[in-house]
Amino acid sequence: MSDKKNTVFLIVQDNEDARPIIEAVEQDNSAVNIQYQPGLVRMEAPGRLIVNRETVEEEIGREWDVQELHLVLISLAGNVDEDEDKFELSWH
Numbered sequence: 001m002s003d004k005k006n007t008v009f010l011i012v013q014d015n016e017d018a019r020p021i022i023e024a025v026e027q028d029n030s031a032v033n034i035q036y037q038p039g040l041v042r043m044e045a046p047g048r049l050i051v052n053r054e055t056v057e058e059e060i061g062r063e064w065d066v067q068e069l070h071l072v073l074i075s076l077a078g079n080v081d082e083d084e085d086k087f088e089l090s091w092h
Contacts, residue, residue: 008078008089009044010051018072020059021051028052040074049078051087 012018078089
């Protein structure tokens with residue numbers, strides 16, 4: 001049974017701009033659970049979830065600024081650690 005109080009999540013819009021982010025999260029987070037709902041995608045993981053700039057860039061074929069995540073962001077849970085290379089959620 002998972003420890004729900006240790007779960008972090010990221011919810012983004014379900015649109016073309018978010019799809020490379022979703023794919024990158026799936027590649028870089030082996031324990032991620034992705035739930036597609038009408039108009040949004042919820043990505044949750046125990047303890048830690050990361051969006052790597054480099055992985056998103058590979059998906060879209062261009063440079064990507066981590067700040068672009070905020071254009072599709074709906075909600076999140078966890079402490080944010082963000083810099084030019086990553087957007088990370090954790091409870092640590």
